[in-house]
Amino acid sequence: MTAPATPAPSPATVGEQPGVRLARSRRNAELSLLLLAMVLVAAYGAMVEANVLDTVTADFWMPAAALTAVFLGLHLAIRFLAPFADPALLPAVALLNGIGVGFLRRLDLAKATPAEREDLAIFAGTGGRQLAWTLASVILAAGLLALIRDHRSVSRYAYTLGLAGIVLVMIPAVLPRSISEINGAKLWIRIGGFSIQPGEFAKLALLAFFAYYLVRKREVLSLASRRFLGIDFPRGRDLGPVVVVWLISLLVLVFEKDLGTSLLYFGMFVVTLYIATERVSWLLIGLVLFFGGAYLAYVLGETVGGPFANFYLRAQIWLDPFADPYEDGYQLVQGLLALGTGGLFGAGPGGGQPLKLPEVQNDFIFAGIGEEIGLFGLSALLVVYLLIVERGLRAALAVRDSFGKLLAGGLAFTLGLQVFVIVGGISKLIPLTGQTTPFLSAGGSSLMANWLLIAVLLRVSDAARRPVTGVGGKAARPSGGPPEQLHGAPTEVIRP
Amino acid sequence: MPELVITVARFGFLILLWIFVFTVVGVIRRDLFAGARSGRLVAAPRAVGASLGQGAKPAKAKRGRAAHQLVVTAGQLAGTRITLGEAQITIGRAEDSTLVITDDYASARHARLVPRDGQWFVEDLGSTNGTYLDRAKVTGPTPVPLGVPIRIGRTSLELRP
Numbered sequence: 001m002t003a004p005a006t007p008a009p010s011p012a013t014v015g016e017q018p019g020v021r022l023a024r025s026r027r028n029a030e031l032s033l034l035l036l037a038m039v040l041v042a043a044y045g046a047m048v049e050a051n052v053l054d055t056v057t058a059d060f061w062m063p064a065a066a067l068t069a070v071f072l073g074l075h076l077a078i079r080f081l082a083p084f085a086d087p088a089l090l091p092a093v094a095l096l097n098g099i100g101v102g103f104l105r106r107l108d109l110a111k112a113t114p115a116e117r118e119d120l121a122i123f124a125g126t127g128g129r130q131l132a133w134t135l136a137s138v139i140l141a142a143g144l145l146a147l148i149r150d151h152r153s154v155s156r157y158a159y160t161l162g163l164a165g166i167v168l169v170m171i172p173a174v175l176p177r178s179i180s181e182i183n184g185a186k187l188w189i190r191i192g193g194f195s196i197q198p199g200e201f202a203k204l205a206l207l208a209f210f211a212y213y214l215v216r217k218r219e220v221l222s223l224a225s226r227r228f229l230g231i232d233f234p235r236g237r238d239l240g241p242v243v244v245v246w247l248i249s250l251l252v253l254v255f256e257k258d259l260g261t262s263l264l265y266f267g268m269f270v271v272t273l274y275i276a277t278e279r280v281s282w283l284l285i286g287l288v289l290f291f292g293g294a295y296l297a298y299v300l301g302e303t304v305g306g307p308f309a310n311f312y313l314r315a316q317i318w319l320d321p322f323a324d325p326y327e328d329g330y331q332l333v334q335g336l337l338a339l340g341t342g343g344l345f346g347a348g349p350g351g352g353q354p355l356k357l358p359e360v361q362n363d364f365i366f367a368g369i370g371e372e373i374g375l376f377g378l379s380a381l382l383v384v385y386l387l388i389v390e391r392g393l394r395a396a397l398a399v400r401d402s403f404g405k406l407l408a409g410g411l412a413f414t415l416g417l418q419v420f421v422i423v424g425g426i427s428k429l430i431p432l433t434g435q436t437t438p439f440l441s442a443g444g445s446s447l448m449a450n451w452l453l454i455a456v457l458l459r460v461s462d463a464a465r466r467p468v469t470g471v472g473g474k475a476a477r478p479s480g481g482p483p484e485q486l487h488g489a490p491t492e493v494i495r496p
Numbered sequence: 497m498p499e500l501v502i503t504v505a506r507f508g509f510l511i512l513l514w515i516f517v518f519t520v521v522g523v524i525r526r527d528l529f530a531g532a533r534s535g536r537l538v539a540a541p542r543a544v545g546a547s548l549g550q551g552a553k554p555a556k557a558k559r560g561r562a563a564h565q566l567v568v569t570a571g572q573l574a575g576t577r578i579t580l581g582e583a584q585i586t587i588g589r590a591e592d593s594t595l596v597i598t599d600d601y602a603s604a605r606h607a608r609l610v611p612r613d614g615q616w617f618v619e620d621l622g623s624t625n626g627t628y629l630d631r632a633k634v635t636g637p638t639p640v641p642l643g644v645p646i647r648i649g650r651t652s653l654e655l656r657p
Contacts, residue, residue, distance in 0.1 A: 467579035
């Protein structure tokens, strides 16, 4: 398992210990975890067929095999392009993605007529489309790994990315309703049968910009401050960018009618700010601003209506979904009932009634899956999300440059926050918003953007775990010789 | 399909799901506990550090274990680990340093760590504010024992096995 790239440790340095401990690439561990995940996906597919069709067809393994092939491809790409990347990220994400495809296929089976059921092609229906999107996304993720060989090179395009991010966020807001609105939220661009959610990609671009901006400004943001009530508050003029982002997220809230996305953007920025400055005051300011803004929108929605009315309605549904269980509260009530029916162990994959849930392939996929695998299975999926976020934060902690730290930390946190927003929404912890569940929900944009996010995390974790070795012939220097003078020495930049 | 098979498969799937979770945790356990384990070793070589000011001989400072990691214990990069190889490690604010520290009290080329005969030596590169090994100022190449903090401005570094 020891990485082939590591030069043999000199007997003088490592004589007492066999091998360098942390310099392992652990690619084989990744491979076996990945295969275990794919066995789980195949087992899920088989159980769905056993429950829905009452028999397991001979080609139940086809979607799992297609997924295995493409993930093995990504695994090979990682072996060559990022050999020291974190071994747990790919299998964990692959499991979630596979379960998502399996569940969507299960919905197709439930919808299909008995005649169609027997030979549902693997690329047919929502599940098949999701499978195709997975193939495309994974290939794109491998492409990103090949394109970005050093995550620091991203910072060169930071302002371009920031501008692109803002434009992407704004596009659905200015487009006419007929193109951009689905279910009351203006988040999409619909062209023909295709719908793209540009905000999903915007979050990556914006985060790269935030990370770059904060690396440059961290000193002034963390040093110049006034102490008040025992907390260090930043100067007014340094608050500028935060207020701008706050305004943008409020505009998203108002014009795109989406609390989830605005919470996501704002949370993302505040947390990267917190990581950069280590100041708790930013978290406090962020929370106060967000809750203040949300409350203001609520009050305005009650009194003025207009653009705020949608938000007011959502908050009302959240406060009391059973007030109108067949109209406004229908989604949430059905979701809660599904989770309740699932109970501790669920009805078994394929044993539930997910078609009674509106939007089960998108927002409510977690409730639909929860009905069938129960709390026991759902908590396993949540722990898998947690592990992905933990690995991201770990990469952020271990990487040796500030930009990488902020980028990986911010991305990992954003992923976690998105899971929180949607799972909190369907379980009535916070008002429900139209967020996708990363890797599970049907939808190409979300899947693709999240796979790109994972590719960036893989790239940063590769840089973080790669051992420091001399570049070129440096390592071959006899260790007994005198230390070289720095001025004459070739520079030892770590370019992972 | 008989009811029994379905029930067994249902619970078997859930158990397999958790087995996957625990296998992933097992794979990353090494990372999670790496910090805690080396934390235990830090306290041991205090005595070695104390005797350093008098120019301890490299042979004397060399301990049973070889250093495999350089860990930043305090400062803005705290938590950062560098796995040591054969190459020297340069520390400073300059972009081309191995460890680029953004510390107001650090010089562009502040110090470097050089391996020689299985022992790491710290050497100050004419920095403005100096490099300290535990509490002693580093003047010439000085051997660095495991777990003794090297202080550069607000940043602290340690060698760990």
